[in-house]
Amino acid sequence: MDKLTIKQLCAKLSASELLIAFEEQYRESAYKNMAFEDRLRDLLQAQYDANNVKRRARMGQQAHLRWPDATIEDCFKRHSAHRRLLADILMEFDWVGRNENIVITGKTGVGKTHLACAIANAAMNKGITVLFKRFYNLLLELVAVENEMNLKRFRNKLNRTNIVILDDWGLAPLCDRERHLLFEFIESRECKASLIITSQYDTKDWYGAFQDHTLADSVLDRIVSYAHVIKLEGESARCIAREGEDNE
Numbered sequence: 001m002d003k004l005t006i007k008q009l010c011a012k013l014s015a016s017e018l019l020i021a022f023e024e025q026y027r028e029s030a031y032k033n034m035a036f037e038d039r040l041r042d043l044l045q046a047q048y049d050a051n052n053v054k055r056r057a058r059m060g061q062q063a064h065l066r067w068p069d070a071t072i073e074d075c076f077k078r079h080s081a082h083r084r085l086l087a088d089i090l091m092e093f094d095w096v097g098r099n100e101n102i103v104i105t106g107k108t109g110v111g112k113t114h115l116a117c118a119i120a121n122a123a124m125n126k127g128i129t130v131l132f133k134r135f136y137n138l139l140l141e142l143v144a145v146e147n148e149m150n151l152k153r154f155r156n157k158l159n160r161t162n163i164v165i166l167d168d169w170g171l172a173p174l175c176d177r178e179r180h181l182l183f184e185f186i187e188s189r190e191c192k193a194s195l196i197i198t199s200q201y202d203t204k205d206w207y208g209a210f211q212d213h214t215l216a217d218s219v220l221d222r223i224v225s226y227a228h229v230i231k232l233e234g235e236s237a238r239c240i241a242r243e244g245e246d247n248e
Contacts, residue, residue, distance in 0.1 A: 017050035018043050056124060063120060063130040066167065070117035078111055082230055089228060090122050096162055101195040101223055105202055106232030112198040115232070116165050119196060123163055131161045135169045135197075142181040151181075155188055162193055169199035171209045179210055183219050190222045197223065202231075 003026065010019035021043050025031040031039060060068060072090060076083055089095060089102065102119065104112045120130040133141075145154040158164055174182065189195065199206070203224050210216035 015047050018047040021046035055127075059124045059129060060121075063124065063132055065117045065120055065130070065132045065165075067114050067117040068121075070114050070121055072118045072122045075111070075115050075118045079115065079230075079232060082232075085228065085230060086119075089119065093123055093126055093128060095228060096123065096128055096194050099189075099191050099194055099226065101197065101227040102230065103203060103224065103227045104196070104198045104230045104232065105200070106234075107200055110232040110234050112200075112232060113167050115230070116167065116196045116198050120163065120165060128162045129160075130163045130165065131158065132165045132167065135166045136172075138166060138185075139174070139178050139182065142185060143177060146177075146181065155185060158185070159188055159193055163196055164189070164193070165196045165198070167198050169197050169201075169206065171201055171205065173211055174209050179212060179215055183215055186219050186222050190226075195223065203229070 006022060007019060010016065010022070025039055025043070072086065076086065079086065095102070102116075104115055106112050117132070120132065124130055141154070142151070145151050186195075203220060206220060207213065207216045210219070
């Protein structure tokens with residue numbers, strides 16, 4: 001098989017990195033003494049690595065994270081009190097395999113959303129799919145798709161994602177329709193996929209938004225019973241940054 005044919009086949013297979021590696025092997029004399037299997041392995045590894053980079057970039061775009069550059073290393077420094085729990089969560093992401101959840105609470109500015117995004121980035125590095133949603137935006141979307149008779153399709157799309165982040169779970173009263181749509185969404189993910197929820201409020205305070213104790217019990221039991229809870233404390237990063245500017 002001549003070199004031109006190999007180039008054409010690589011183009012048809014969208015194997016551009018394999019072609020680059022092949023051309024390097026073709027030029028460099030050091031490869032001539034390598035076993036065929038070793039050269040083939042290097043070619044395939046080059047394409048495999050390139051595919052992973054592209055897949056990771058695509059996952060990042062589809063996740064719509066609020067803080068796409070958040071890293072867990074920064075969170076280890078900032079939230080040192082939770083270093084051991086974070087290490088356990090991030091070790092192998094077994095909690096995702098067990099369809100468990102993470103709840104991150106703390107007052108405004110302590111880094112809840114940043115931490116959620118950092119965990120999400122670490123998850124995507126391991127091939128775990130993620131989608132970021134503001135809590136109240138999700139409620140609006142659920143109402144809208146129900147009006148359009150597309151609720152089941154929308155929910156199925158969400159549930160194909162390994163981790164859905166619900167950011168800024170609040171205490172504003174939910175109407176009857178929102179309560180039931182939220183319950184159905186949470187129920188549809190129970191024991192099937194994971195959630196990361198951030199909130200300014202402790203989970204015991206979430207009941208008030210439902211105005212229906214039975215339904216609140218049903219929703220919160222499905223979340224908290226399978227959750228790792230991280231309670232962040234400290235000063236708001238925004239306030240600290242402003243104070244630093246004032247002192248300069």
